[in-house]
Amino acid sequence: MAPGTAVRPTEGKRAGKRAAASISLGVLDDRLGYFVRRLQVWIFQDFIRRLSRLDLSPAQFSVIVVIGANPGLSQAQLAATLGIERARLVRLLHRLEQRGLTERLRSSVDGRRHALELTRGGEKVLAEATRLAEQHENGLKEKLGAKRHAMLLEMLRALA
Amino acid sequence: MAPGTAVRPTEGKRAGKRAAASISLGVLDDRLGYFVRRLQVWIFQDFIRRLSRLDLSPAQFSVIVVIGANPGLSQAQLAATLGIERARLVRLLHRLEQRGLTERLRSSVDGRRHALELTRGGEKVLAEATRLAEQHENGLKEKLGAKRHAMLLEMLRALA
DNA sequence: TATTGTTATACTCTATAACTATA
DNA sequence: TATAGTTATAGAGTATAACAATA
Numbered sequence: 001m002a003p004g005t006a007v008r009p010t011e012g013k014r015a016g017k018r019a020a021a022s023i024s025l026g027v028l029d030d031r032l033g034y035f036v037r038r039l040q041v042w043i044f045q046d047f048i049r050r051l052s053r054l055d056l057s058p059a060q061f062s063v064i065v066v067i068g069a070n071p072g073l074s075q076a077q078l079a080a081t082l083g084i085e086r087a088r089l090v091r092l093l094h095r096l097e098q099r100g101l102t103e104r105l106r107s108s109v110d111g112r113r114h115a116l117e118l119t120r121g122g123e124k125v126l127a128e129a130t131r132l133a134e135q136h137e138n139g140l141k142e143k144l145g146a147k148r149h150a151m152l153l154e155m156l157r158a159l160a
Numbered sequence: 161m162a163p164g165t166a167v168r169p170t171e172g173k174r175a176g177k178r179a180a181a182s183i184s185l186g187v188l189d190d191r192l193g194y195f196v197r198r199l200q201v202w203i204f205q206d207f208i209r210r211l212s213r214l215d216l217s218p219a220q221f222s223v224i225v226v227i228g229a230n231p232g233l234s235q236a237q238l239a240a241t242l243g244i245e246r247a248r249l250v251r252l253l254h255r256l257e258q259r260g261l262t263e264r265l266r267s268s269v270d271g272r273r274h275a276l277e278l279t280r281g282g283e284k285v286l287a288e289a290t291r292l293a294e295q296h297e298n299g300l301k302e303k304l305g306a307k308r309h310a311m312l313l314e315m316l317r318a319l320a
Numbered sequence: 321t322a323t324t325g326t327t328a329t330a331c332t333c334t335a336t337a338a339c340t341a342t343a
Numbered sequence: 344t345a346t347a348g349t350t351a352t353a354g355a356g357t358a359t360a361a362c363a364a365t366a
Contacts, residue, residue: 026229
């Protein structure tokens with residue numbers, strides 16, 4: 001399931017001297033971080049593949065989702081919500097603005113802030129991306145089993 | 161728990177025009193990938209902090225763990241086991257070799273392969289790193305609760 | 321003084337492609 | 344021809360620091 005896992009090293013067709021049955025993970029086998037990382041990489045790769053038509057990364061998707069759900073919020077608020085650096089958000093917004101999906105309006109209350117909005121085009125892309133992301137999520141449910149998927153989501157949401 | 165989550169945006173001390181109670185995650189709130197990513201980032205940050213004395217990244221740790229558990233394995237085997245690119249492994253091993261933790265020996269069976277080994281110093285660092293990683297894992301258990309930690313580990317291991 | 325958005329820097333990670341030497 | 348290790352490149356992500364405008 002995790003990337004590369006299915007592809008076991010060939011081990012030499014003639015069974016090398018060592019004849020290692022299979023590579024051991026050592027103590028990694030008891031490390032939650034290792035498996036969380038593997039699952040995260042797998043999920044992101046699947047997500048990127050599913051949304052390739054829209055050319056939207058998971059990070060870009062999360063940005064337009066949160067702007068769509070909270071129109072007018074500031075960059076600092078958005079960055080804090082997603083847990084990314086303000087500096088990184090600047091470049092993400094540059095790209096999204098170049099593509100005509102988002103816009104930064106002057107805040108009427110605070111001259112330092114930008115009020116973030118989706119354009120009409122941004123809303124359309126968000127709608128389509130949400131549809132594709134739902135297919136991705138359904139694929140996950142099939143792969144993990146609906147019960148495990150729900151348990152995982154509930155457990156992880158409680159931690160955030 | 162996830163990075164930045166604890167730090168809610170200030171929202172303006174005088175409660176801005178919008179008076180947004182709290183920022184909504186929109187559909188992200190039902191996305192497993194979003195929460196898996198947040199947890200993974202949090203775990204890695206904690207891991208890096210705990211092992212800062214040894215200056216070992218999660219990736220470097222995983223490399224010396226697997227070499228230690230499978231001495232003599234090849235780079236292709238190691239890369240496939242960890243799900244990373246062979247090209248990236250080359251640079252990881254350069255760094256570890258510079259620090260005197262690992263070595264690449266000629267394989268006696270196949271002139272193309274390197275047999276990877278830990279040096280004496282590498283074994284010492286691995287032992288100490290494993291000790292610190294165990295503290296990191298115990299911290300996780302406290303934070304998630306031992307029961308949830310065990311369930312998560314079991315579920316994720318089954319997927320890998 | 322503190323905050324918002326911005327620029328700049330450096331390092332890591334990811335994804336490729338191409339090269340060499342061995343098989 | 345195929346594989347193992349290597350080099351090179353480009354694009355993201357991460358972590359900082361510093362700056363101008365505004366509060």
